[in-house]
Amino acid sequence: MAVPTWLRRAVLVVTVLVMVSVSIPNVPRQYIDYSRLSLLSRIQQQETYGTDTISDMYVAKVVLNDVSDMYTRAGLEQTMVEARTWSKEASAPYPPVMLLTEAGLYAVGDWIGVGFYGMILGLACLFVALSLAYFVQTRWYLFPLLYVNFFYFSQRFVYVQDDSYVVMLVVVMAALLLARRRHAAAHALMAMAITMKLSPLYYARHVLGMKRGTGILFASVLAAGLLLPYFIFDNYLYIYRYGSALKGTWLSGAAALVVVLPFTVILWYVETRLNFDMEDRVGWGLVPFAMLLGFKMNVARHLLIVLLVPDKRGVRNVAAAAGLGLPALFPTLVHVNSSLPVAAAILFVGLTGYLEKIGWEVVRDDLQHPMRTAGMMLGRMS
Numbered sequence: 001m002a003v004p005t006w007l008r009r010a011v012l013v014v015t016v017l018v019m020v021s022v023s024i025p026n027v028p029r030q031y032i033d034y035s036r037l038s039l040l041s042r043i044q045q046q047e048t049y050g051t052d053t054i055s056d057m058y059v060a061k062v063v064l065n066d067v068s069d070m071y072t073r074a075g076l077e078q079t080m081v082e083a084r085t086w087s088k089e090a091s092a093p094y095p096p097v098m099l100l101t102e103a104g105l106y107a108v109g110d111w112i113g114v115g116f117y118g119m120i121l122g123l124a125c126l127f128v129a130l131s132l133a134y135f136v137q138t139r140w141y142l143f144p145l146l147y148v149n150f151f152y153f154s155q156r157f158v159y160v161q162d163d164s165y166v167v168m169l170v171v172v173m174a175a176l177l178l179a180r181r182r183h184a185a186a187h188a189l190m191a192m193a194i195t196m197k198l199s200p201l202y203y204a205r206h207v208l209g210m211k212r213g214t215g216i217l218f219a220s221v222l223a224a225g226l227l228l229p230y231f232i233f234d235n236y237l238y239i240y241r242y243g244s245a246l247k248g249t250w251l252s253g254a255a256a257l258v259v260v261l262p263f264t265v266i267l268w269y270v271e272t273r274l275n276f277d278m279e280d281r282v283g284w285g286l287v288p289f290a291m292l293l294g295f296k297m298n299v300a301r302h303l304l305i306v307l308l309v310p311d312k313r314g315v316r317n318v319a320a321a322a323g324l325g326l327p328a329l330f331p332t333l334v335h336v337n338s339s340l341p342v343a344a345a346i347l348f349v350g351l352t353g354y355l356e357k358i359g360w361e362v363v364r365d366d367l368q369h370p371m372r373t374a375g376m377m378l379g380r381m382s
Helices: 005-026 051-065 080-085 096-112 115-137 142-147 151-160 163-180 185-196 199-209 212-231 238-246 250-273 278-284 287-297 315-329 336-358 360-368 370-379
Strands: none
Touching (some): 051 080, 051 115, 051 163, 096 115, 096 163, 096 185, 096 212, 115 163, 151 315, 163 199, 163 278, 185 212, 199 212, 199 250, 199 287, 250 336, 336 360, 360 370
């Protein structure tokens, strides 16, 4: 933190330039054809949009054509490319808030001329820009640590796009900035993020500690976004059946719980004992469910992507940097999915450091009185 300002700025500028340079080849030719641009004509491009872009564009068109057809998808047929990439069932199996948001992005993108792809790319850039602004105010060096090795996420954000994650990350980032100001609206944004994608589900545990009006609003957003659609949209529940069948077996789910349950209990205890503030709770609120998905499906992306949310203490971002760095440094030895246990292990080490900060005597005493400790954890949720 004592590094001169000019050097900080130089490192950040170099990091951004690296990010742009590794991202340019991932822009599909269908969006911008580099062969028509003399400076970029030799760059190899993917011919069509990435898989997530194709599926989400199709469902956005379905929603704009007939919102009641959101989950039946009988009113609009797929193109050959769409059908070849995803079945109708497999295309964007997300809750209504996410599908309505993506339909809005499609309509706005079409209206202003940048298209759905451009809107998602713009949101990804917005998330990175807001993250940079946050890191500058907290721990500036975490930004280059996370993003100077942008090769993996340049493909995920610029080519494949991970549209639903990008949208959710922007909402969570807005919640984090509001939490930094101790603004209660952060809770409402986290509720909205849960209705878009279930990754921040752990954050819902804080509802009992919110002021009555805020808690009612939080619960109402969840009910309206996740329960009410059952009574409105035909075939709504298919997205949960499909997701459960897709995301690993019962055995992999049980193995994931063996890891995630103790992690969640320790995190809850640490949050309570150290009285984590709203910023900490926003960031950590994404981790348990994302870790569960990652281990159940053996897909590191589900955990790594939520670890991009800035952490003023640094633990989560260091875990993400290690998860991204090892496959980059040792590509023949460490596959991206193999970095999942590495990132998880660093998160456990981080929580151990917090336990040490609490004091091992206090921890031992709390373990010896489990009912009292449980009461404390359930009672101190503000």
